Amino acid sequence: MRSDDVKLIQRTLVGDEDAFANLVKKYQKQIHTYAWRKIKDFHIAEDITQETFLQVSQKLETLQDPTQFKRWLYQIANRLCIAWFRKNQLQVGSLEETDITGIETEAYSRFVAAEYAKTTAEVQRVLVEQLLAKLKRNDRTVITLHYFEDMTSSEISEFLGISENTIKSRLRRARQRLKKYEFMIQEALDITIGGEHRFHKHLNGDFGMKLTFQRDVLLDSLQVLQSIASERETLPILSNVLIHAEGSTIECMATDTEMGIRMKVDGTVKEAGSILVPAEKLADIVKTWPAEQPIDLATTKDDHVEITCGDSVRKIVGFPDKAFPQFPVVDPEAFAIDGEVLRSILHKTAFAAPTKDRRQFLNGLYFNLLEDRTEVVATDAIQLALAHCEPLKLSEDKDGFIVPLKAVKEIERTFANSSKVKISRLENQILFADEYTTLTTQLIDAEYAPYEKIIPVSPEVRTVVPKVPILRAMRKVALVSDPKTFKVCLEIDEQQIRVSAETSELDEAHETLAVESSNGSIRIGMNAQLLIETLTHIETESVSLEFTNALEPLVVKPIGEEGHICVLCTMLLDS
Secondary structure, eight states, X not given: OHHHHHHHHHHHHTTOHHHHHHHHHHHHHHHHHHHHHHHOOHHHHHHHHHHHHHHHHHHGGGOSOGGGHHHHHHHHHHHHHHHHHHHOOOOOOOGGGOOOHXXXXXXXXXXXXXXXXXXXXXXXXXXHHHHHHTSOHHHHHHHHHHHTSOOOHHHHXXXXXXXHHHHHHHHHHHHHHHGGGHHHHHHHHOOOTTSOOOOOOOOOSOEEEEEEEEHHHHHHHHHHHHHHSOOOTTOGGGGEEEEEEETTEEEEEEXXXXXXXXXXXXXXXXXXXXXXXXXXXXXXXXXXXXXXXXXXXXXXXXXXXXEEETTEEEEEEOBOGGGSOOOOOOOTTOEEEEHHHHHHHHHXXXXXXXXXXXXXXXXXXXXXXXXXXXXXXXXXXXXXXXXXXXOOOOOSSOOEEEEEHHHHHHHHHHTTTOSEEEEEEETTEEEEEOSSEEEEEEOOOSOOOOGGGGSOSSOSEEEEEEHHHHHHHHHHHHTTSOTTTOEEEEEEOSSEEEEEEEOTTSOEEEEEEEOSEESOOEEEEEEHHHHHHHHHTOOSSEEEEEESSTTSOEEEEETTOTTEEEEEOOBOOOO
């Protein structure tokens, strides 16, 4: 675990944004849980979590020992919690101040279901808090770090500065004290005191829906659905996945109101029916069980769900499916695009879109529906990527739409192996579907900027260079460039390209490579990270670098492939 952190930290320090995103993804939930338990407020804990990782991004280079990253991370979160307590006092709001917008805007039945789920979860957590309060403070600390922050005995030992044997002793003592409350804690927080997920007491009463799955098939589906299911506190019902069985077909659905997914899951239907179950909890249960044994899922009349694998039985609370939103259906006559073509145009463009920008239209891919082709465009105003494909014949009176970037990522993953993908538009939604899965997303309601004006018309200098050597040279020089700007200098003539950067010690690092052809000379500054990212999304062996002058944007085109253009802004050189 520590070696993985060290690698991610090293990559982050040289400007790899994906590496830092992986660090955030790895620890975000743990830090949020830690802050939530201290502050007792979900949304304030979110703010503290965000501030924690903001400070990490600003101060990461000051961390002297990367193997201590996790401990350092918790220390930052702890200081922010203490600072919040010093500045704030918890206050109770009056009934008159309650926001009733949710009641006015959603169906009453959905509101009741949502509030019931929310209230039940809060009551259970309060109850477990009271149970943990029965422990001695030292024992409560180690049990919290172990089960809620997912820390090992050695990590707790290092975090608290206490011997590992003492930590193990406190864990044993705390488990013994909590043993008689095991089922209550299990139901509320989905942790098992004692370490084993085995329950031998079945729910009483008649079963309703009965299904059987292979473990890996069910787990793969749940992991996709879990990424879609909403974690918003305002609509907790949407953190569930809908399991619906009819005839011999099993379908699972999840949504966050902006995006939804419906997928067929292989399994055996013994009794048909529908139930809503917590997506994350069900996935965590299935994940712990062996792959070689089938999993049985059954519902009872009181909307409980019993999941069985061999001798292991888990019981969780479900919800009626009436409160779950309805899914649109893809038109059987919808336009179909080759799956490889769809994946290719998304790969060639999506990287240039920002993950979050105040200009709403930038936060997605623009599909410009022209008569002879469709142009797919992404830009963050510093770089632009454009790819062509066949015209998407979706509607006569629509000339384009913007698909949110989050949905684009899910499309790439969901239809990674699809040979054909149907596309259908319904007002402010777009649907993508193959024979197994339907993904729907709301479109961004904005007008896309006139991107054609950004693309230079007739660049004067055109240099052709093999992609792999220039990519290798850029990566080497980027490692010693200024980590705040990643600025490098490209000196191009008819024979070669020289890539250089000034280091922090005022030394210079450079790489030289031969060009395949060039009709001029130029000296320009570039952001190395942007050019590296652009080159990695080009699929040909050679690329063309086209310039007008040192102040105009660089145009990068793959050689031997039409319809793919990337544009990058240049940077001013010091001299």
